[in-house]
Amino acid sequence: MNECYLGIDIGSISTKGVIIDNDNNIIASLYSWTEGNPIEAVKKLIKNLKKQLPNNYQIKGIGTTGSARKLIGLMLDANIVKNEITAHSVGTLNFYPDVRTILEIGGQDSKIIIINNGIITDYSMNTLCAAGTGAFLSSQAKRLGIDIEEFGEMAYKSNNPVKIAARCTVFAESDLVHKAQIGYKIDDIVSGLCKSIVLNYLNNVGKGKKIIGPIVFQGGVSKNIGVVKYFKEILNQEIIVDPNSHLMGAIGIAILARKNKIGKVYDLNIKDIKFEINGEECERCSNCCEILKIYKNDELVDAWGSKCGREFK
Ligand code: SF4
Structure with a gap:
């Protein structure tokens, strides 16, 4: 079996995914729309990437980046979760x-x-x-x-x-x-x-x-x-x-997933975790962002909707 690594960059507008091999070659990729629902967007993305992946490959690492990285990282049991600055830099430095x-x-x-x-x-x-x-x-x-x-x-x-x-x-x-x-x-x-x-x-x-x-x-x-x-x-x-300039964050986080692999094989089945979502308005500035707070077993695992990157965790 050949080894490969999945990187997902999930933003509020678009969801990007790539699967790379041990030499950082892209075996599967997709650029799709988040449409306000990161969980559904990632489910669709994975379904599509699975179809592209040849049978003789197994996923040995998963990385997530982008604004919903923590939530998606938790759902997929990712071995690495990093911000976009790091992911974009790692991806770009690989090619340039x-x-x-x-x-x-x-x-x-x-x-x-x-x-x-x-x-x-x-x-x-x-x-x-x-x-x-x-x-x-x-x-x-x-x-x-x-x-x-x-x-x-x-x-x-x-x-x-x-x-x-x-x-x-x-x-x-x-x-x-x-x-x-x-x-x-x-x-x-x-x-x-x-x-x-x-x-x-x-x-x-x-x-x-x-x-x-x-x-x-x-x-x-x-x-x-x-x-x-x-x-x-x-x-x-x-x-x-770069021809893959729109996927660079996903490529970067896939490379980090490869470098930080933990010896586990992933089956790409999204964990059916029960999340509770509460909406609230941030009153810190005039943007009044609608923040969606995501809880797992009463523990705040991620927050979605901040326009300034303010952390709610
Ligand atoms: S999340 Fe940031 S931009 Fe939005 S209201 Fe709060 S402080 Fe302002």
Whole structure:
């Protein structure tokens, strides 16, 4: 039997899973949607990955990362549970050992990781404002009646990006509508939106960070060639986008599961644990996040819904 390792990166928008072998080759992978239900999303993900996995492989390690990592780690009896910064760095360093800067824009948050000699020296995350994330781009594409797949290509081709106020979702939306009404070309509006996402990212998440190459860009938004074009142009540096840039967190946590294996063989059957879920509102700031607290036998095992990464455990 050959050995393999499962890594799951579960965020509020997307759920990513990969299975790797002992040489970190990907044997199975899936990018799917969380749809507000991490437990169901992972059940579906595992069903799909199982179908892709050849019969002569057995799972020798499971790792989880992302915002619901503790809950999913508990359900699958994972041998390792780590945050996204660590998982993304491990995944990227595996393919690009000389990387100095990791730019990441996902479904609902974005981050920057600074690396020196293979060690994380600094990082920052933006989870509070959705402007510039994958979810924001999708909603704007929908508003403009454009398929998200075409969005990047349109932006890439236009050389006259319209200035869009994308500092906050509310301003960006009204500015987009206004620019479309006064007759700007749709390609130039889309291009302007991609450019403003890059500027917004660099002025917020990247503020004060020394961005040195090699630079690797990942997360769902790295698939948008319009956004890649403006990172390249504004930073005046080469931007590397790996073919698996959308799966890098899952790859990283699968590698950590391999490195920390405990000699157990996993059957990939999700444990039928009884969870109790209580909802409450966090009153610490004006975001008033709806927090779902997950209990197992009266013990708080995970909490879901914080926009700032505040820990409730
Ligand atoms: S979890 Fe609490 S502190 Fe954090 S953003 Fe939400 S309301 Fe504010």
